[in-house]
Amino acid sequence: MGKKKLLTYFLLLSLLLSFHMVSVGQDVRISEKYNQKPLTEILSQLTEKYNVKLAYDPVALSELKYTGKFSNDKIEKVLKAVLKNSGFEYVKINQVYVVKKSVAKIEKKSSFIQGIVRDRISGEALPYASVKVVNDNTGTVTNTDGFFTIQNMTDDSVSIEVSFLGFNPIKTKIARIDNSGSPVVVELDPKLFVISDVEVVKSISKLLALGNNPGEIVLNTRKVGETPSLSGIDVLAPLQLLPGVDGTTESLSGLLVRHSPPDKNLISYDGFTIYHINHLFGAFSSLNSKAIKDVRLYRGGFDARWGGRASSVVEITGKTGNEKKFVVDVGSDQLAGDITVEGPIGKKSSFILSARRAYTDYYRSPQFLNIFESAANDIKILNKSFTVFGTDPSAPSYMFYDANAKYSLKPNSKDVISVSAYVGKDRLNYAQLLSSPFVKELSDWGNSGIGTRWARQWNGKFYHNLTFGLSNFSSDFALYDSTLSKRSAQLFADTVIRDYKTSTNLVDYTLNLNTQFTLSKEFLLEFGLHANIVDDNLFEKYFRSTNGYVFIDTMRQSSFYSQLKTGWLQLTYKTKGLKSLKIGGRLSHHNLTDKYYFEPRVQMVLSPTEKLDLKFSAGLYNQFINRIYLYSTSVKYLWVASDGVNFPVVKSKHFISGISYETKNFTIDIEGYVKETSGLSFVQNKIVRTTNNRFVERSKLYLLDSRALGVDLLLKKTADQFEGWLAYSYSKSFNQSSSLNGGDEYYALDDHLHELKAVTLYRYKRWRLSSAWIYGSPKPWDEIILLPNLTISPDYEKNSSRLTPYHRLDVGISYSAQIFSEGMVEFGLKVFNLYNRNNILARPYSLTDTPISDYLQGKSIISYNDIYGLGRTPTIFFNIRF
Structure with missing residues (x-):
């Protein structure tokens, strides 16, 4: 019996072990x-x-x-x-x-994996998401419509890691398909959401990340409101917190990227170009983050896909709208209110509509008056005690509005059709007629645009994206200023009159065809066609006199019709250890110069290890539509076309090299650059002494070449509840003109040796805290040194004097709470320039109001107008989403 029991126990144990092995x-x-x-x-x-x-x-x-x-x-x-x-x-x-x-002989043939990456919550496709083959150190990125293809797969399935800024990265396994199959859908979630058979890699929501190309940085539009900017929905404000972007201008209309003028930046929104991007004279941008899905900044050295600008590219992709449910988002601060509505239309289409309008023509908050006085620095506001809701006729009547709309249709799994629209406008009506200065200004300016798009992923190898865009920039500006200027120790008052008018109407038509042909796992061929027509009509008149004597009386009226036709080609090669090597170029013909222009481009990213990248890029960049900057006016620019005679084609050479090391929680990125640009134009008032010992101020066009070089450093640390970075730039910027400074090179007005930005974003339970401290070493200003006979002194050197250093601290705090079942409410406070630093942004010069009298009294005939930055400005805001 003992042996039988032992045998029975042994058999039972064997069965249990067998069952366990099968079960696992x-x-x-x-x-x-x-x-x-x-x-x-x-x-x-x-x-x-x-x-x-x-x-x-x-x-x-x-x-x-x-x-x-x-x-x-x-x-x-x-x-x-x-x-x-x-x-x-x-x-x-x-x-x-x-x-x-089964697919006939599929195990013996190389095939591919074709998929699409989407937002699990809204159903929107995610552009430029990273798709990495696990244990292979190879992969790809999704295109504008979220499609991706992994070529030359011999296994039945493959493990991939998919990531997109602001979403939880995941690892999953997908099977290859044949050419007729529908794309595999991979969904990412912006929240911590564990899916069966999917591994969540890391749940960290970042505001910014490095892109896949040299000079590229990506913004998470879901988190831009956490930065301490004047507007919580300003999608471009965080750009000024990046290395290589000047953070001391306090004006997005002056977005300076690696010491290039703002007009040298291409702002591309869903296929059309935006020429004007700001509200309130540059206090914040007119682009609403609630309507935007993806923002990418290419700080230079960009590849052959992009053209028409000589410095940088800001690529903006609008949201297509929630494809699964209706969502309403409402927000407000002391300047404006906004509303966003999005949702599905049937099973195959969706929409989004977002609009914002200012209260400033009805409610004049202290914040508005503070911003207005700083931004519109050439208008003197005498009455500082306007009633908040009153109808004081001497108070500035100013308002702005903007709106974004998009309709998207997906008739099948391969096609995407969309129509996008945008409008942003500012209006100002100001009259001070009760006492000197007597001022009257009436202005209306802004940008509107519409883009249509058809994209199709034909199969695993071929994709096309066809867009047509129409953009219109218009500006009508009229300022009349009559001032009684009393002379010191005298009862006599001089009558100084300024009368300035400008009118601009620019229409831009753009047609783009971009195609991608995947030759193999290693080679991607891209080619496209680009056609651009710009019809520009402008008028300018400036009159200035004292006691009837005219110092300035100029008028310009012109029109341009620019046609640019371009073809481009680019080949990308990648393999293990070489993330990408892009060789390409653009060939363009311009009608006004009747010449062909070739722009070669090259980019290379080496990856010796998974965490380390070595970067290099170089290229030539031409620009045919440029801004002419007009000093000492509210509207400081006019758009003109290069004709090869009065306005040359702007040409720029870029050289960039760098290194980046990135882990899940830490990033260090260093890029050095050299940029040489020729053909820059600007208008400056020149003081001339006439033969009868009088003085006049004449407007003259100058042509410049510029040279900029520097090193940009980004150190970023990320944790579960924290994100912070240090952005440091060491750089120099020079100009050179045969007509200025004796032909010698001199410092540009945007030159400053050091710039440091320290940014922290912290989340504690439902609280969010943020801070941004910005420091910039002194910038140049042009101090004119005259001899007693009012000729230029031999000791004068252009832009040789320096302003005081710039620095300020911005902070923010907010609290969010859940309401209803899925609703969310957030409210908070942001303070711009917390310790109220009195920063001088610029110091332009002009003739004094009474130059003859000043000369006879031995006084300087030149006056300097210090332009100050914004003082301490608090902003209270709230936002509801349900």
């Missing part, structure tokens, strides 16, 4: 005999008896039967035998055996 799926062994048994019953038995995880269509297998015998055989051998000659095969995905229709 480590070594399943099958012993069965089948005689014309339906395939569905066999598979069902394998699931129930042997605990094998199977997925199959019982209807498709209902007519199939199998006869055979197995003795201690592995599950793979059993499945292969029972499916032989049935027209079906199996694929193992994450311990699940998926039975599917």
Whole structure:
């Protein structure tokens, strides 16, 4: 009996061990005999008896039967035998055996994986998401519509890691498909959401990240409101916190990227160009983050896909709208209110509509008056005690509005059709007629645009994106200023009159065809066509006199019709250790110069390890539509076209090299650059002494060449509740003109040796805290040194004097709470320039109001107008989303 009990216990233990091994799926062994048994019953038995995880269509297998015998055989051998000659095969995905229709000889042919990356919450496609093949150090990025293809796959399935800024990266396994199959959908979630058979890699929401190309930085539009900017929905304000972007201008209309003028930046929004991007004279941008899905800044050295600008590119992709449910978002601060509505239309289309309007023509908050006085620095506001809701006729009547709309249609899994629209306008009506100065200004300016787009992923190898954009920039500005200027120690008052008018109407038509042809796993061929027509009409008149004597009386009226036709080609090669090598170029013909222009480009990113990148780029860049800057006026520029005579084609050479090291929680990025630009134009008032010992101020056009060089450093640390970075730039900027400074090179007005930005974003439970401290070393100003006979002194050197250093601290705090079932409310306070630093941004010069009298009294005939930055400005805001 003892032996029998021992044998019984041994058998029971063996059975338990066998059952355990089967249950964990480590070594399943099958012993069965089948005689014309339906395939569905066999598979069902394998699931129930042997605990094998199977997925199959019982209807498709209902007519199939199998006869055979197995003795201690592995599950793979059993499945292969029972499916032989049935027209079906199996694929193992994450311990699940998926039975599917077989593809003839697929195991012997290289194939591909085609997919699309989407937002799990809204259903929107995610552009430029990273798709990495696990354990291979290779991969790709999604295109503008979220499609991706992994070529030359010989395995039935592959593990990939997918990531996109602001979403939880995941690892998952997907199977390859044939050319006729629909793309595999990979969904990312902006919240911590664990999905079956998917591994969440890291749940960290970042505001910014490095892109895949030299000079590229990506912004998370979901988090731009956490920065302490004047407007919580200003999508471009965080750009000024990046290395290489001047953060001391306090004006997005003056977005300076690596010491190039603002007009040298291309702002591309869903296929059309935006020429004017700001509200309130540059206090914040007119681009609403609630309507924007993706923002990418290319600080220079960009590839052959982009053209028409000589410095940098800001690529903006608008949201397509929530495809799963209706969402309403409402917000407000002391300047404006906004509303956003988005949702599905049927099963295949969606929409988004976002609008914002200022209260400033009805409610004049202290914040508005503070910003207005600083931004419109050439208008003197005498009455500082305007009633908040009153109708004081001497108070500035100013308002702005902007709106974004987009409709998207996806008729099938391969096509995307969309129509996008944008408008941003500012209006000012100001009259001070009760006492000197007597001022009257009436201005209306802004930008509108519309873009249509058709994109199609034809198959795993070919993709096209066709866009047509129409953009219109218009500006009508009229300022009349009559001032009674009393002379010191005298009762006599001089009458000084300024009368300035400008009118601009620019229409831009753009047609773009971009195509991608995946030649193999290593090679991607891109080519495209670009056509651009710009019709520009402008008028300018400036009159200035004292006691009837005219110092300035100029008028310009012109029109331009510019046609640019371009073809471009680019080949990308990548392999293990070489993330990308892009060689390409653009060939353009311009009608006004009747010449062809070739722009070669090259980019290379080496990856010796998974975390380390070595970067290099170089290229030539031409610009045919440029701004002419007009000093000492509210509207400081006019757009003109290069004609090869009065206005040359702006040409720029870029050289960039750098290194970046990036882990999940830490980033260090260093880029050095040299940029040489020729053909820059600007207008400056020149003081001239006439033959009858009088003085006049004449407007003259100067042509410049510029040279900028520097090093940009980014140190960034990220944790679960914290994100912070240091952005440091060491740089120099020079100008050179045969007509200025004796032909010698001199410092540009935007030159400053050091710039440092320290940014912190911290989240504690429902609280969010942020701070940004900005420091800039002194910038130049042009101090005119005259001899007693009012000729230029030999000691004078242009832009040789320096302003005081710039620095300020911005802070923010907010609290968010959940309302209803899925709603969210957020409110908070932001303070711009917390310690109220009195920063001088610029010091332009002009003739004094009474130059003859000043000269006779031995006084300087030149006056300097200090332009100050914004003082301490608090902003209270709230936002509701449901």
